[in-house]
Every structure is written in structure tokens, then in C-alpha cells.
Amino acid sequence: MNKQKKLILRIISVLSAGLFLVPFYIMLINSFKTKKQLFLDTLGFPKTFDFNNYIVAWERLEFLKVFFNSLIITVGSLTIVIIFSSMAAWMLQRTKSKLSTFIFFVFVASMLIPFQAVMLPLVRIMGKLNLLNMPGLIFMYLGFQSSLSIFLYHGFVKGIPKALDEAAIIDGCNSFQIFWYIIFPLLKPITITVSVLNAVWIWNDYLLPSLVINKEASHTIPLRIFFFFGEYTKQWHLAMAGLTLAIIPVIIFYFFAQKHIIKGVTDGSVK
Amino acid sequence: MAKVTLNDITKVYHSNEEGDVLAVEDANVDIKDKEFVVLVGPSGCGKSTTLRMIAGLEEITSGELYIGDNLVNDVAPKDRDIAMVFQNYALYPHMNVYDNMAFGLKLRKFDPDIIDERVTEAAKILDIEPLLDRKPKELSGGQRQRVAMGRAIVREPKVFLMDEPLSNLDAKLRVQMRAELSKLHERLQTTTIYVTHDQVEAMTLADRIVVLKDGIVQQIDDPISLYSEPNNMFVGGFIGSPAMNFLKATIKEKGNDLVLVGKGDFEVTIPDDMAKTMKDLQTYIDKEVALGIRPENILDPAVHDDDEYDADNLIDAQVEVVEPMGSEINLYLDVGAEESIVAVVDVNSGAEVGDEMEFAFDMNKMHIFDAETEEAII
Numbered sequence: 002m003n004k005q006k007k008l009i010l011r012i013i014s015v016l017s018a019g020l021f022l023v024p025f026y027i028m029l030i031n032s033f034k035t036k037k038q039l040f041l042d043t044l045g046f047p048k049t050f051d052f053n054n055y056i057v058a059w060e061r062l063e064f065l066k067v068f069f070n071s072l073i074i075t076v077g078s079l080t081i082v083i084i085f086s087s088m089a090a091w092m093l094q095r096t097k098s099k100l101s102t103f104i105f106f107v108f109v110a111s112m113l114i115p116f117q118a119v120m121l122p123l124v125r126i127m128g129k130l131n132l133l134n135m136p137g138l139i140f141m142y143l144g145f146q147s148s149l150s151i152f153l154y155h156g157f158v159k160g161i162p163k164a165l166d167e168a169a170i171i172d173g174c175n176s177f178q179i180f181w182y183i184i185f186p187l188l189k190p191i192t193i194t195v196s197v198l199n200a201v202w203i204w205n206d207y208l209l210p211s212l213v214i215n216k217e218a219s220h221t222i223p224l225r226i227f228f229f230f231g232e233y234t235k236q237w238h239l240a241m242a243g244l245t246l247a248i249i250p251v252i253i254f255y256f257f258a259q260k261h262i263i264k265g266v267t268d269g270s271v272k
Numbered sequence: 273m274a275k276v277t278l279n280d281i282t283k284v285y286h287s288n289e290e291g292d293v294l295a296v297e298d299a300n301v302d303i304k305d306k307e308f309v310v311l312v313g314p315s316g317c318g319k320s321t322t323l324r325m326i327a328g329l330e331e332i333t334s335g336e337l338y339i340g341d342n343l344v345n346d347v348a349p350k351d352r353d354i355a356m357v358f359q360n361y362a363l364y365p366h367m368n369v370y371d372n373m374a375f376g377l378k379l380r381k382f383d384p385d386i387i388d389e390r391v392t393e394a395a396k397i398l399d400i401e402p403l404l405d406r407k408p409k410e411l412s413g414g415q416r417q418r419v420a421m422g423r424a425i426v427r428e429p430k431v432f433l434m435d436e437p438l439s440n441l442d443a444k445l446r447v448q449m450r451a452e453l454s455k456l457h458e459r460l461q462t463t464t465i466y467v468t469h470d471q472v473e474a475m476t477l478a479d480r481i482v483v484l485k486d487g488i489v490q491q492i493d494d495p496i497s498l499y500s501e502p503n504n505m506f507v508g509g510f511i512g513s514p515a516m517n518f519l520k521a522t523i524k525e526k527g528n529d530l531v532l533v534g535k536g537d538f539e540v541t542i543p544d545d546m547a548k549t550m551k552d553l554q555t556y557i558d559k560e561v562a563l564g565i566r567p568e569n570i571l572d573p574a575v576h577d578d579d580e581y582d583a584d585n586l587i588d589a590q591v592e593v594v595e596p597m598g599s600e601i602n603l604y605l606d607v608g609a610e611e612s613i614v615a616v617v618d619v620n621s622g623a624e625v626g627d628e629m630e631f632a633f634d635m636n637k638m639h640i641f642d643a644e645t646e647e648a649i650i
Contacts, residue, residue, distance in 0.1 A: 025528035044540075099288075164362035167329050172376035172423075186366045 032241035039238050051165075054242035062225045062243050068250070071221040075203045076133060078142035083192055084200055086147045090154030091184055095166065105155060111148045116208070124212045139212045142203055150195045157191040158184070193261035197254075204251055222247040273354075274430040276303040276326065281335035283321050283487075284426050294485045295321045300333070303480075307646075308457050308464045313484035313510070319467045320435055322484070323426060327433050328357050356422035356433040359602050360440060361416045363408040364424070369395075370404040371500035373381075373422045379384065380564040387426075394425040397456070411431065414445045423451075425460070432464040436475065450476055471511050472595060475499070482506050499639075505646040506640060508564050514602060517570070517613035521562045522554050532563050536608015538587040542650075550640070553626060561649065564639035567602070569617035571632045581632035591627045605631065 031039050032054055033047040058064070108166045127137050161184065169179045185192075208225040214220060226247065231242040277297050283296040296318040303309045311319040324330040326337060328349030329567050337344050344352050351506070355376075363372050370391055377387045395401045396417040407417055417437060424432055438446045454477055455462055468474055475495045483490040483498065483506070491503040502508035508516040521534035528540045530553075540563075547553065571581045593604035595620070603615045603623055615631060621648075622631060640650040 035288055162360060164358045164360065165364065167327075168356070168362035168364075168423075169375075170329065170349050170356060171327060171354065171356045172427075173379040183364055191367075229423065 025214050028241050031238060034238055036236065036238045039241075041163075054238050055246065058239045058242040058246065061228065061239065062222070062246075063242075064222075064246055066218075067220050067222050068223045069220065070135070070219055070246075071223075072250075074138055074142075074221060075200055077135075077139045077144065078203050079199055080148055081139065081143050082146045083195060085143060086150035086186055086195070087154050087185060087192065088180060089147070089152045091180060092157050093151070094155050094158040095163065105151070108148045108151045112152070116145065120208070120212060121265055122181045127213070133213050134216055134219050135214070138210060140211065141213065142199075145209075146199045146202070153195055154188065159190060161187055172175060184191055190261055193258050197258055200254060201251060275305045275307075275338075276431055276463060276465065277305075277325075277336075277338040278322070279336040279338070280327060280406050281316070281322065283325060283330060284333045286357050293486055294510045296325070296484075297491050299484075301482055301489065301492060303463060303465060306434040306463055306476060307344060308479045309480045309482060309483065310474040310478035310480075311466060311484060312465045312468055312471055314492075316470055316486075317484040318487035319469075319482075320485050321487075323433050323435055323437055323465060323467045324439040326431075327354060328352055337462055346542050353430040355427045355429040355431075356435065357420045357424050357437045359436040361408075361420040361437075363419055364574060365408055365414060367409055369400065369406050369411070369419050369422075372408065373426050375421065375615050376427050390426040390428070397425065397459070398481055408546075415442050417441060417449060421456070422483065425456075430463065432466075434464065434466040436468055437466075439468070439470070442508075446473075453477060472513065475511065481511075484639055485509060485510075501648075502564075502639065503648055505562060505564065505641045505648075508641070508648075512566060514567045514614045514616065516564045516566050516639070519559055519565070519607070519609050519613065520642075521563045522558060522560050523640075523646065525557060530557075532561070534563065534607075534609060536573075536588075539580075539609055540585045540633050540635060540638075542640075546636070546650050556642075556649065560643045562641040562643050562646070564641055565611075565613075565633055566637065567614045567616040568607075569634040569637040570613070572615070572621045572623065573630060573632055575618040575620050577630075581636060584630070585633050585635055586630045587633065589629060591625055591629060593624050 027043065030045075030047055031043065034042075034054075038047065053113070059212060061154075074223075075095070093101045123141065129142065132140060162247045165183055165187075166179055169183045174182060205223060206221075206230055209228070210221050211227075214224065222243075226240055226243045229236040229243065278299050278301040281296060281299040282294070285293040285295055286445055287293055299318075299322060301309070311322055313319050321330060326339075328344070332345050336633045339352055339354070349358055349408065357616070366373065367375065374392060377390065380447065382390075388444050391404070395404055396422055400415060400422060403415060403419070408419065412421065417440075420437065436447050441449060445618045450473060457477075466473075466477060472524050480492060480494050481498050482492045485506050491498060491507045493501070498507065498511050502516075505518060509518070514558055519534050519538075521532040521538075521540075524531050526541075529544075530547050531539050532542060534541050542550075546639050550556070571584070572580060573583075587606045589605035591603055592606050593602075595602035595604075595614075599619065600616050600617055601621055601623065603617055604612045604619070605615055606612050617623065638646060638650075641648055
């Protein structure tokens with residue numbers, strides 16, 4: 002590749018990176034403005050960096066409480082999604098039968114069903130089963146997220162030689178021990194990828210919690226942020242501060258996992 | 273330590289597309305305590321399947337498998353008291369060498385001091401002490417192979433099972449590890465069942481060799497007997513490198529002698545004492561048989577004294593290819609038969625491509641096989 006081409010590519014990358022950062026910029030600078038300032042000059046820098054919005058948003062959101070609700074739902078869902086889908090993928094990959102192929106395809110095919118098509122019947126059925134609010138939500142996330150997760154794990158398990166399972170059998174492992182001592186540690190790169198994809202999705206999800214959570218005490222961050230948008234007033238400045246607070250944990254999580262995410266995405270591409 | 277007995281062991285794979293596939297048929301093998309037995313055969317002959325049935329990784333369709341005096345058909349692999357070395361070593365990538373070796377003992381809840389003692393001892397035997405903290409990916413092929421051996425040794429099992437453990441190593445290392453395996457067996461005296469497709473490995477390591485073809489045991493014997501007295505054409509051709517030559521010939525009576533007459537007008541006399549041991553001799557007269565002769569039993573009269581070969585059994589041949597091997601020369605000879613035959617002769621032979629020469633068959637070391645059943649007659 003010659004220098005000119007490289008330069009052009011670099012400019013394009015910088016521009017597209019900038020484009021992706023614009024919403025963050027708008028969110029961040031407007032979180033420091035008063036409501037009036039925000040409407041007068043949306044794109045400009047704030048005159049003073051006033052943390053008042055954050056204090057108000059923190060209190061109005063009951064941030065700690067909703068933060069922990071979001072955290073419990075995300076971590077809870079993630080944990081069971083990882084446990085169930087990695088085990089299922091391992092078994093489906095290792096069992097060579099028509100039934101296992103069929104089950105795998107059912108999982109993959111369910112990725113194609115739009116959420117909106119099933120949400121109302123789902124909520125009604127789950128309501129009748131008394132499975133709403135946090136436990137129900139976590140259970141539903143297991144259902145919705147496991148298809149993609151199983152698909153990702155399944156591809157990864159293929160790359161783990163079956164001889165390792167057999168060596169473990171001869172060393173004296175039962176199925177659970179093979180999985181937990183040998184297979185699961187080797188799934189680490191893909192587990193991180195699965196975690197990030199699911200965590201971001203669950204953390205940010207608004208629609209499903211809005212249908213399932215009917216107790217204020219169980220509200221998640223996205224649900225509570227919506228409180229700033231009333232019928233007659235839209236408190237953008239507070240919403241921006243609230244959103245900034247809400248994404249901080251996700252960004253911290255991403256930074257910690259970044260190295261592994263990239264590894265997870267590229268693993269298997271180069272032998 | 274224990275003997276291993278296979279009684280009529282059969283393995284059938286059920287497959288929807290191809291119907292039932294018979295992988296191993298009625299295998300009967302008695303492996304003595306402390307014996308080193310090698311299962312050898314071409315790929316797909318059922319040798320690995322047999323080993324995996326002994327390990328418990330494959331179910332036995334029918335027949336009985338004993339380890340020691342216990343029937344183990346339905347015993348889980350972990351309770352069979354065996355250890356296995358895999359072709360690709362199957363080391364746990366996320367554990368260091370020490371943990372790889374200690375894993376089986378930890379699962380069996382051994383005392384940590386005993387685990388430490390055994391791992392250190394095995395590492396000393398295998399010369400891998402400095403590697404104990406490393407992960408498998410930081411090791412060379414030969415080192416990984418040693419760790420895989422170490423993992424088997426620390427368990428102190430009754431039987432070692434090895435599935436082509438040297439086939440992933442380069443040629444030089446393979447020879448070196450082969451010698452070390454021999455030494456190790458000498459030292460540990462553990463019953464060992466070893467699978468390979470490499471007949472040189474089989475010959476050099478084994479106390480006894482089991483030759484398999486298409487799931488059927490062809491012959492079980494010690495290496496020298498297997499080489500000098502093959503049961504059939506397959507064993508004759510499989511063991512030995514270069515392989516045994518086969519020539520179609522007809523047995524005829526000539527005066528008091530029996531001779532073999534083949535294509536290209538060659539005629540060799542069957543020695544009297546061999547003719548006497550021949551089974552159902554009369555039935556083969558005037559019938560086609562296969563003459564088997566090993567390359568080193570084809571002699572070049574130029575480099576042998578007169579009393580070392582029989583001047584009556586000379587055949588004409590044209591040299592097609594000359595392969596100098598250093599200590600000897602492989603000659604590919606056209607004797608008028610369908611395929612050329614190979615002779616291994618002394619480096620001083622002086623044979624060159626295109627030469628018309630005479631060669632002598634060392635008839636005391638030839639074999640005769642039934643052309644149809646391929647069974648050995650002599």
C-alpha cells in the first residue's frame with residue numbers, strides 16, 4: 002500500500018470515528034448546560050462547567066438504586082446466559098446426531114424472529130405465570146440472548162480438539178468437570194465477546210423492561226431516564242446528565258475487556 | 273500392572289448414510305503383564321478403534337475386554353486404571369506443565385505431597401523439570417510429547433495406551449523419542465499398548481506386534497517372527513521396508529525338483545527341505561501362486577562369493593532405477609513381470625540404470641503364498 006492510500010484511509014477512519022463520537026459530544030457538553038442554554042446553543046461549549054445537573058439527575062433518578070437494579074439484571078442475565086449457552090453449545094457440538102443438529106438450527110433460526118412479533122404474547126403468558134419484574138426479566142433475557150450466544154460458542158467449541166475432552170475423561174473427569182475444568186476456561190475469549198454483546202444490549206434495553214417491570218422499585222436506568230420526558234416538559238439537560246452517568250459503567254467495562262474483545266473477534270481467523 | 277485380554281471384540285458403527293460399518297471384527301489378543309504390544313496397520317484398519325475400546329472411549333459392540341482379571345466392558349474409563357497418550361498430545365492449554373501432569377491425581381483427591389512427589393519424579397525421568405511452570409504453547413513438539421508421557425506416568429496406571437504418539441514429531445526427533453520410549457518401558461515395566469501405522473516403530477518398540485487389516489487381526493507375533501514368517505501376503509508386504517516383492521509364478525515338477533516358473537521366463541528351484549514342509553503340496557502343482565522375496569534376499573552375484581548363492585537360481589533382470597542409500601543401494605529391477613521388483617544390494621554392486629544383469633534369489637528365505645487366499649503356503 003502506498004503512502005497516499007494510507008493517508009486517505011487514515012483520514013476516512015478519523016472522520017468516521019468523529020462521526021460516531023458526535024452523539025457523545027452532544028450528550029456530554031449539554032449535560033453541563035442549563036435548559037435555556039441548551040436550547041439556545043446546542044452544539045456550543047457550555048459557559049461554565051456546572052455539575053448541578055448531575056446532582057439533580059442523581060437525586061431524581063435515585064441513581065444508586067436504579068443503577069443496582071440495572072446491574073443485577075445485567076449481571077444476572079449475563080451469568081445465566083453464559084452458563085446455559087456455553088454448556089448447550091458444547092454439548093450440541095460434541096453430540097453428532099440429527100437431533101442435535103436440529104436443536105442447533107432451531108436456536109439459530111430463532112435469531113430471525115423480531116422481538117416485536119413476540120413481545121405482547123410473551124408478556125401476557127409470563128404475566129399469567131407470575132413471572133414479571135426482575136426474575137421474569139432475567140429469565141426472558143436468557144431466552145432472547147441465548148440463540149446468538151449459542152451460535153457464537155458453537156463455532157468456537159469446534160476449534161477445541163475433542164481429544165481434550167477425552168484426555169479429561171481418562172484423567173477421571175465427569176461431564177461437569179470436563180466442562181468446568183477444561184472447556185470453560187478455554188472459552189474465555191468468546192465468553193468475553195458474548196458478555197460485551199449481551200451486557201451492552203441488556204444494559205441499554207428499554208422496551209422489554211418497560212413491558213415487564215411494573216414496580217417502581219425495580220426500575221432500570223433507561224426506564225428512569227424516561228422520567229425526564231414528560232407530556233409537557235422535556236428536561237434535556239437533566240436527561241443528558243443522567244445518560245452520561247448511565248454509560249460510565251459500560252465504558253469502564255468495555256475498557257477492561259477491550260483487549261479480549263478484539264481477540265475474541267479475530268480469534269479463529271488466523272491459525 | 274496387568275494383563276489385557278480381548279475376547280472376540282467387535283465394533284460396529286451405525287451410520288444412516290452408509291449402513292453399518294464393521295470397524296473391528298472378532299479381535300482376540302492376549303497381552304501379557306509388562307508386555308509392550310504394538311497394533312499396526314494401514315489407516316482405517318481399526319487399530320485406533322481397538323485402542324479406544326480398551327480405553328473406554330468407544331463402546332464395545334460385542335466381545336469381552338479384561339484388564340487384569342476384571343471384565344471392564346461396562347467400566348467407565350476413569351475406573352479402568354489406564355492412562356493414554358494422544359496423537360496430538362491433548363495437553364490442557366490453560367494449565368502449566370505441572371498442573372497438566374497433576375490434574376488426574378488432583379481429581380482423584382491424592383494428597384498434595386504425594387502429587388508433588390510423583391510429578392517431580394516423572395519430570396526428572398523425562399528431563400522436563402525446568403519446564404514445569406510453562407504453558408503447553410511455550411513448548412516444542414518434543415517437549416509436549418514428554419509432558420503427555422509425564423501425565424500418563426504420574427498416574428502409575430496398570431496399562432499405558434498410546435495412540436500414534438510420535439507421528440507429530442519430525443523424523444529425527446521421532447527416532448530419538450522412540451529410543452526413549454523403549455528405555456522408559458524398560459524402567460517402568462508397565463503393560464503398554466501402542467498404536468502406529470509406521471512398521472519401523474512397531475518393529476523397534478514391540479515385544480509383540482498385532483497386524484490389523486480391515487478390522488481383522490492378521491497376525492500376532494514378535495517382530496522377528498513376523499518378518500521372517502508372515503502368515504499372508506498382507507503381513508509380508510506391510511512389514512519391512514522396502515516391502516517384500518511378489519511375483520506370480522506356477523509350481524511345476526522338474527525331475528525330482530519343484531520349480532517356480534514365472535512370467536519373463538524366470539525359473540527358480542524350491543529347496544528340497546522347504547518343499548517338504550509345504551502344506552498340501554500336490555494340490556498346488558501346476559497352479560499359480562505368489563512368490564514373495566524380500567529385497568535383501570535378492571543377491572547380486574558380483575558382490576557375493578560363489579557359495580553364498582545358488583547358481584541354478586539366477587534370473588535375468590534389467591536395472592530401471594538406482595537409489596543409493598549410503599550403506600546400500602536399492603535397485604528397481606524389471607524381470608519381465610507386471611511390476612518391477614526391488615533389490616537391496618551392497619554399495620559395491622556397481623549396477624547402473626539400463627544394465628542387463630543376473631541376480632540370485634536366496635531361495636531359503638523366499639515365501640510362497642496361495643494366489644487366491646493370499647495365505648502363506650511356505
